[in-house]
Amino acid sequence: PNQSPPMLATLPLANEVSMSQTPRFSTIWKAAQPFAVGGAAGSFATVCIQPMDMIKVRIQLQAGMPGATTSPFSIAAKMISEEGFSSLYAGLSAGLCRQVIYTGARLGLYDQLTGMSKARNADGKPLPLQQTAACALTAGGIAAVLGNPADLSLIRMQADSMLPKAEQRGYSSVVAALSCIVRQEGFLALFKGAAPTATRAMALNLGMLGGNTEAKKHLAGLGLQGNALVFSASAVAGFFASAFSLPFDFVKTSLQRQGSAFTGPLDCVAKTLAAGGPLRFYSGFPTYYFRIAPHAMLTLIAADKFKSLLK
DSSP states (O other), rough: OOOHHHHHHHHHHHHHHHHHOOOOHHHHHHHHHHHHHHHHHHHHHHHHHHHHHHHHHHHHHTTTTTTOOOHHHHHHHHHHHHHHHHGGGGHHHHHHIIIIIIIIHHHHHHHHHHHHHHHHHHHOOOOOHHHHHHHHHHHHHHHHHHHHHHHHHHHHHHHHHGSOOOGGOOOHHHHHHHHHHHHHHOOOGGGHHHHHHHHHHHHHHHHIHHHEEEEEEHHHHOOHHHHHHHHHHHHHHHHHOOOOOOOOHHHHHHHSTTTOOSSSSSHHHHHHHHHHHGGGGGGGGHHHHHHHHHHHHHHHHHHHHHHHOOO
16 A cells, blocks of 8 residues: 655644644743834834933043033034034943843833732722832832843943043944943953942832823823823833832943943932932933933834734
8 A cells, every 4th residue: 555655644643732832932922022022113213313312421430521512503513513413322232232121121110010019909999009109119120130231332322422532432332331330440340330220220210210100090091092092101101110210321421431430329429419419310300301201102112003903
C-alpha cells in the first residue's frame, strides 16, 4: 500500500505544536501588553515634546548663573541661531530609550498593580484613593531605577554643548553616552542621581497616573464619557504631575549634570535653599508645565487609544 510522504505525516504533529503554543503566546502577550503600550505611548509623546524638554533642562542648568535668562523663547532662539534647529532634539535617542524602559515599566506596573488590588478587593468598586496612590508611587519608583541609565545619558547629551569645548564629549547616540560614562566613571555611575530620580518619578506618577485615575472616577460621575473624559482627566493629571514633581526634577538635573558641585541630594537642597530660597526649586515652572502636562496628556491619550485598538 501507498504510504504518506514523511513530510505529510508530520503535518498533524506540527499543527498540534503550533496550537499548543498559541495559548502560551497569548498569555505572554497579555502580560507584556501594558508595558508595550506604555513604551509606545511614551515614545510618541517624547517625539512631540522633546524641544520643550531641552529648553527646560537649559533653564535649570543656567539657574543662578550671572546674566542667565530664564525666558524659554530667548533660550530657544539662541540655541537655534548658535547650534542649529537640530539642537532642540539633542539626546532624542536617549529620550526614546528612556521612554521604552521607564514609561513602559511605570504604566505597565501601574496596570498590573491596580489590577491585582482590584482582584483582592473583590467588591467591584473603584480603588480608594490610598490604594491608587500606593500603586502609582510603587510603579514610579521601580521604573525610575530601571530607567536611570538612559535618563542620565539624556541629561549628559542635552548639557554637553554648554561645557567648554575641551570638556565636551560630542555624544553621537545614547549608546555612545552610556559607554563613555561606564568607561570614564564606572558602571555604578549609571545610577548616579537614582535616589532623587526615583523620588521625582514617584511624585510625578502620583500626580499623573493617580490623578488620571481619580479624575476619571469623579468626572465620569459628572456625566463625562468617551474622548471628553479621556482628555479632561489627562489635563487634570498633567497639572498635578507638574506641580508635584518639579522640585525633585530640579534636584535630579542638578546632580546629574557633568561636573556637578553637589555631593548628594541633601547637599543640593541645602545649597539651593541658601542661594535662592524655596522658589529656586520652581525655576522654569511655566516651561516645565508646558513640557510635562502635554507629555502626560499625550501619553495617557495615546495609551488609551492603543489599548482600545488592541482589544
